[in-house]
Amino acid sequence: MSTTNPANSAEPISKTRLRLWLKLLKASGEVEAELRRRLRVEFDTTLPRFDVMAALDRAPEGLRMSEISERLRVSNGNVTGIVERLVEEGLALRVAVPDDRRATCARLTPKGRELFAVLARAHEGWINDLLGGVSGDDLAALSGQIDRLMRHMGKE
Amino acid sequence: MSTTNPANSAEPISKTRLRLWLKLLKASGEVEAELRRRLRVEFDTTLPRFDVMAALDRAPEGLRMSEISERLRVSNGNVTGIVERLVEEGLALRVAVPDDRRATCARLTPKGRELFAVLARAHEGWINDLLGGVSGDDLAALSGQIDRLMRHMGKE
DNA sequence: GAAATAAAATTGAAGCCTAAAATATTTAAG
DNA sequence: CTTAAATATTTTAGGCTTCAATTTTATTTC
Numbered sequence: 001m002s003t004t005n006p007a008n009s010a011e012p013i014s015k016t017r018l019r020l021w022l023k024l025l026k027a028s029g030e031v032e033a034e035l036r037r038r039l040r041v042e043f044d045t046t047l048p049r050f051d052v053m054a055a056l057d058r059a060p061e062g063l064r065m066s067e068i069s070e071r072l073r074v075s076n077g078n079v080t081g082i083v084e085r086l087v088e089e090g091l092a093l094r095v096a097v098p099d100d101r102r103a104t105c106a107r108l109t110p111k112g113r114e115l116f117a118v119l120a121r122a123h124e125g126w127i128n129d130l131l132g133g134v135s136g137d138d139l140a141a142l143s144g145q146i147d148r149l150m151r152h153m154g155k156e
Numbered sequence: 157m158s159t160t161n162p163a164n165s166a167e168p169i170s171k172t173r174l175r176l177w178l179k180l181l182k183a184s185g186e187v188e189a190e191l192r193r194r195l196r197v198e199f200d201t202t203l204p205r206f207d208v209m210a211a212l213d214r215a216p217e218g219l220r221m222s223e224i225s226e227r228l229r230v231s232n233g234n235v236t237g238i239v240e241r242l243v244e245e246g247l248a249l250r251v252a253v254p255d256d257r258r259a260t261c262a263r264l265t266p267k268g269r270e271l272f273a274v275l276a277r278a279h280e281g282w283i284n285d286l287l288g289g290v291s292g293d294d295l296a297a298l299s300g301q302i303d304r305l306m307r308h309m310g311k312e
Numbered sequence: 313g314a315a316a317t318a319a320a321a322t323t324g325a326a327g328c329c330t331a332a333a334a335t336a337t338t339t340a341a342g
Numbered sequence: 343c344t345t346a347a348a349t350a351t352t353t354t355a356g357g358c359t360t361c362a363a364t365t366t367t368a369t370t371t372c
Contacts, residue, residue, distance in 0.1 A: 013284075013292055013295075014280055014281070014283070014284040015280070016292065016295050017283055017284050017287040017288075017290065017295060018279075018280050018283045018284070019299075020287065020290075020295050020298060020299050020302075021187065021283045021286075021287060023299060023302050023303075024180075024183070024184050024187075024298075024302060025184055025187075025188065026306075027180070027302050027305055027306055027309075028180050028181055028184040028185075029184075029229075030306070030309060031177065031180075031181075031309070032181065033229075034309075036360095040360090040361095046327075046328080047328095048327085048328060048329090064350080064351095065350075065351060065352090066349090066350060066351075073185075073189075074328090074329070074330085075329065075330050075331075076350080076351065076352080077329080077330075077331085077332095077351085077352070077353075077354090078328070078329055078330075079351095080351070080352055080353085081327080081328075081329090082327090082328080085327080097350095100337080100338075100349090100350080101336080101337060101338085101350095102335095102336060102337045102338070102349065102350040102351065103337095103349090103350055103351075104350085104351075123174075124170055124171070124174050125170070127170070127173055127174045127177045128169075128170040128173050128174070130177075130308075130309055131173040131176065131177060131305065131308070131309075132173075132308060133304070133305075133307075133308030134173065134176075134301075134304065134305055134308060136169055136172065138301055138304065139169075139172050139173060139176050141297070141301065142176060142180075142298070142301045142302075142305075143175075143176050143179060145290075145294055145297065145298045145301075146176075146179050146180060146183050146298075147179075148289070148290065148294065149183055149287065149289075149290055149298075150182075150183055150186070151289075152286075152287070152288060152289030152290060153183075153186060153187070153190075153286055153287075192330095196330090196331095202357075202358080203358095204357085204358060204359090220320080220321095221320075221321060221322090222319090222320060222321075230358090230359070230360090231359065231360055231361075232320080232321065232322080233321085233322070233323075233324090233359080233360075233361080233362095234358070234359055234360075235321095236321070236322055236323085237322095237357080237358075237359090238357090238358080241357080253320095256319095256320080256367075256368075257320095257366080257367055257368085258319065258320040258321065258366060258367045258368070259319095259320055259321075259367095260320085260321075
């Protein structure tokens with residue numbers, strides 16, 4: 001039965017895939033937009049800043065700029081700017097790397113660490129709200145299907 | 157059984173929801189990034205331009221700027237710039253609205269319409285590649301779960 | 313009809329994002 | 343040792359995005 005096309009037997013499966021993709025895109029876009037909005041109005045910050053802080057929070061000794069951009073899958077030049085603004089706000093600082101004068105490490109300040117703890121708690125709560133009605137069974141099923149999708153895409 | 161938590165019975169369901177969200181975000185981000193990349197290298201264009209062209213293609217008589225921004229759910233000022241660039245490239249043009257001199261309509265030029273036909277065909281093919289391994293059954297299941305998710309979020 | 317209000321669109325400021333070029337430093341080849 | 347290649351990062355140019363302010367035109371109210 002894996003070749004059936006329940007949505008509409010007259011329609012090519014490529015159209016069904018396209019529609020699924022548009023739906024998936026819309027769903028994740030809605031959640032993301034809501035997160036951005038709440039970060040902005042409740043904490044006057046942004047999702048990219050939050051993401052960088054999350055990465056730094058997991059590495060108490062700090063991360064090189066290129067490690068941040070790898071983990072977040074954004075460009076190097078992008079990270080430069082975001083860290084710059086975090087530093088201006090007193091949430092992060094740059095540390096020289098002893099053995100390699102080309103590199104710089106970014107790490108959270110105590111203030112940054114405190115703020116991130118608050119943000120992370122709020123963030124988890126928001127997600128829980130937004131996905132709130134989804135049961136454990138549905139979560140598992142959805143998760144498994146996304147895994148399969150990613151495997152088919154050759155990503156992990 | 158809709159209250160079980162198959163991922164890890166010791167973990168609060170909010171963590172499971174958070175992980176699902178991060179996974180969903182990653183999946184849609186990967187697909188989107190790949191689409192952007194292909195639009196850029198194969199057609200020297202961008203996803204926002206594609207999205208605006210798609211909206212205009214469905215409205216042969218053209219759309220007001222604010223109609224575009226509503227349909228695409230982006231800001232008014234954003235649309236101004238994207239349409240501006242489409243006009244510069246000869247893909248769209250601005251038309252005055254007879255009864256309301258505040259408004260302007262944007263519509264595709266014949267060149268824009270031709271290009272969009274090519275882009276749309278390529279786009280559908282890319283999605284079909286990227287989601288290629290997903291069977292019809294899985295598509296339907298995933299689609300239904302996203303519907304439920306959206307309903308719980310109060311969006312449609 | 314004049315003044316206030318509302319609506320359509322643009323502009324401006326700020327941030328995010330990328331690819332490509334430039335800088336600085338390190339490592340490898342000879 | 344000197345030069346060439348590689349690496350880490352920043353800078354630059356251009357586009358996307360939002361919100362808030364502004365401009366222009368319509369509508370409402372008196």
